[in-house]
Amino acid sequence: MKELAVLSKAMMQERKDILLSILCGFIAGTAGVALFSASGYLISQTVFAPPLYTLIVLTSMVKLLGFVRAASRYGERLASHRATFSILSRLRTSFFAKLIPVTPGILNKNRSGDLLARIVGDVESLQHYFLRVAYPPIMVVMVFLSTVLFTAIFSFWIACLLIVGMLITAFVVPNLVLIGQRKINEHVRQQRAKLSTEVTEVLYGFRDLKVYGQLAGREQQLQQDSAELATQQQRAATQLVLGQSMHIFVTYLVTWGVLVISAFLIADGVFAGVYLAMLILATQTMFEESAAMAVLPAYKLDSEHAAKRLAETVLEPQTNGHISQAHSSKTHLSLQVDAEAEAATIELSHVSFQYEGEWRSALDDVSLYLAASSKTAIVGPSGSGKSTILDLLLKLRTPAAGNIKFNDISVNELNETSIWQNTHVVLQQSHFFRGTIRDNLLLSGETHSDEYVQDILHQVQLSNASLDDTVYEKGENLSDGEKQRLALARAMLRKGRLWLLDEPTSSLDYVTEARVLQNLLRQAAEDTLLLVCHRLTGLERMDQIVVMDQGRIVETGSFEELMERKGYFYEMKKIELQMIGEQGP
Numbered sequence: 077m078k079e080l081a082v083l084s085k086a087m088m089q090e091r092k093d094i095l096l097s098i099l100c101g102f103i104a105g106t107a108g109v110a111l112f113s114a115s116g117y118l119i120s121q122t123v124f125a126p127p128l129y130t131l132i133v134l135t136s137m138v139k140l141l142g143f144v145r146a147a148s149r150y151g152e153r154l155a156s157h158r159a160t161f162s163i164l165s166r167l168r169t170s171f172f173a174k175l176i177p178v179t180p181g182i183l184n185k186n187r188s189g190d191l192l193a194r195i196v197g198d199v200e201s202l203q204h205y206f207l208r209v210a211y212p213p214i215m216v217v218m219v220f221l222s223t224v225l226f227t228a229i230f231s232f233w234i235a236c237l238l239i240v241g242m243l244i245t246a247f248v249v250p251n252l253v254l255i256g257q258r259k260i261n262e263h264v265r266q267q268r269a270k271l272s273t274e275v276t277e278v279l280y281g282f283r284d285l286k287v288y289g290q291l292a293g294r295e296q297q298l299q300q301d302s303a304e305l306a307t308q309q310q311r312a313a314t315q316l317v318l319g320q321s322m323h324i325f326v327t328y329l330v331t332w333g334v335l336v337i338s339a340f341l342i343a344d345g346v347f348a349g350v351y352l353a354m355l356i357l358a359t360q361t362m363f364e365e366s367a368a369m370a371v372l373p374a375y376k377l378d379s380e381h382a383a384k385r386l387a388e389t390v391l392e393p394q395t396n397g398h399i400s401q402a403h404s405s406k407t408h409l410s411l412q413v414d415a416e417a418e419a420a421t422i423e424l425s426h427v428s429f430q431y432e433g434e435w436r437s438a439l440d441d442v443s444l445y446l447a448a449s450s451k452t453a454i455v456g457p458s459g460s461g462k463s464t465i466l467d468l469l470l471k472l473r474t475p476a477a478g479n480i481k482f483n484d485i486s487v488n489e490l491n492e493t494s495i496w497q498n499t500h501v502v503l504q505q506s507h508f509f510r511g512t513i514r515d516n517l518l519l520s521g522e523t524h525s526d527e528y529v530q531d532i533l534h535q536v537q538l539s540n541a542s543l544d545d546t547v548y549e550k551g552e553n554l555s556d557g558e559k560q561r562l563a564l565a566r567a568m569l570r571k572g573r574l575w576l577l578d579e580p581t582s583s584l585d586y587v588t589e590a591r592v593l594q595n596l597l598r599q600a601a602e603d604t605l606l607l608v609c610h611r612l613t614g615l616e617r618m619d620q621i622v623v624m625d626q627g628r629i630v631e632t633g634s635f636e637e638l639m640e641r642k643g644y645f646y647e648m649k650k651i652e653l654q655m656i657g658e659q660g661p
């Protein structure tokens with residue numbers, strides 16, 4: 077299965093530990109068989125009152141084998157677990173590196189609670205692949221072959237019986253377990269996904285559910301789902317235990333067989349009765365080593381499912397052409413918009429974009445030019461496509477048609493990280509992490525003195541905030557206006573000659589907004605700035621205003637030009653002035 081190739085690759089990188097664990101495991105397995113065989117022989121020999129030196133040699137051998145077995149088992153566990161956790165950490169890192177660039181597309185298609193639980197669960201499932209899928213067969217074959225060769229010295233028929241027993245425990249029992257597991261595992265997976273989605277939604281929507289009187293009903297539903305999951309998991313566990321019981325049953329059946337064959341052979345004088353206990357114990361110990369085979373198919377199935385879903389999660393969005401083709405081999409050029417470089421020019425030519433699953437275009441044949449150091453505002457009714465333009469500029473999504481150029485370089489050829497690193501960005505929803513204000517402002521590890529950061533806070537009208545103030549998860553203890561001002565401060569603390577701002581002041585009162593924008597424009601005086609906004613106040617300072625409606629640009633011009641034209645913008649401005657109780661234009 078090609079999805080498991082990534083696992084095999086990670087395993088190859090840990091080959092030293094893997095080989096060491098196989099070697100130690102083989103020594104531990106064969107030492108175990110030898111230990112119990114020697115013990116059986118020792119017990120039988122004592123009946124015949126052998127010379128003391130025979131007993132001393134046998135007892136020392138048992139002790140030595142016991143020591144070798146324990147030491148090599150320890151070595152095996154150490155090396156195999158070290159390999160497993162290193163493989164797991166490689167998988168996590170490589171998976172999340174692939175995941176981050178395609179996140180917007182994935183979130184479009186999945187509910188976040190399900191997605192998070194699935195990703196975490198699937199990556200964890202893969203840790204079993206080496207220990208429970210790849211490793212046991214190697215060990216079983218090695219220990220089994222040595223034991224069969226040893227028993228063949230005594231009897232061909234006993235060796236044959238062991239081979240038959242091994243085939244049943246290695247193939248028949250696991251496949252019986254697999255038939256039951258297939259169905260149950262699918263139910264467990266579906267139920268787990270359902271439960272985690274519900275839990276996330278209840279947590280996120282807790283307040284609304286409470287206010288609308290839906291909380292008790294949702295809680296009851298959660299309890300039912302949780303009980304259903306527990307039942308399904310119980311059934312899955314019963315199946316596994318059933319497999320292990322079948323394994324033990326076959327082991328005892330084969331042991332009885334060995335006993336019966338040995339009894340006949342001893343009666344015929346083929347070998348001495350003193351070896352009987354040794355053969356019985358060797359048989360039982362050998363089957364103990366293969367106990368892991370009973371549950372192997374279940375883990376294999378689980379690993380394959382997990383690998384397939386993880387591969388689908390990171391691959392699917394890239395195939396539809398609308399989501400960022402991040403990290404593609406073409407994206408090698410870097411955007412030079414850092415402090416030393418010239419301010420960027422931006423050009424959109426006939427750009428169209430449609431969200432997956434939507435019937436109408438979010439952007440339809442949009443062409444726009446932003447000169448270096450110019451200030452542009454995009455205005456228009458809700459849903460007219462303003463934020464989508466920013467997504468395309470940030471390479472979070474890829475246009476279905478048309479071209480976008482930064483400094484005359486097509487965005488397809490630009491490395492998106494260079495765009496993100498050299499741009500002051502404020503998106504409509506900014507995320508805040510649990511920590512201090514300082515932690516949340518200096519997110520990308522910028523080094524600024526506390527005085528400088530405090531001055532930026534002053535510029536966004538947050539002079540009262542202290543850098544050591546605590547911010548709760550998702551900024552729960554901040555008002556919407558405070559969040560917006562912190563997000564702006566975060567952007568102002570970055571370097572770069574390009575500003576992409578999506579309604580950064582929509583929750584502020586007019587006075588605070590005017591002060592914040594004034595400070596912002598002062599800092600960005602030499603830079604290229606694109607501001608998406610709803611309100612039409614303060615736009616006199618912009619070089620260009622772009623008016624959008626239903627994914628198309630309907631008007632472009634400076635404030636004065638648009639007002640003189642008495643078109644769409646003029647009407648919008650008139651309505652806004654009436655709303656805020658001022659005289660019409």
Ligand SMILES: Nc1ncnc2c1ncn2[C@@H]1O[C@H](COP(=O)(O)OP(=O)(O)OP(=O)(O)O)[C@@H](O)[C@H]1O
Pocket residue numbers: 184431432434438456457458459460461462463464465504
């Ligand atoms: N993730 C998405 N999946 C599907 N459709 C989307 C998605 N995001 C936006 N849209 C749709 O695309 C269109 C343009 O959305 P966009 O967010 O760009 O508008 P906007 O002008 O920024 O709106 P607002 O002022 O309310 O933020 C809308 O019709 C919206 O419903």
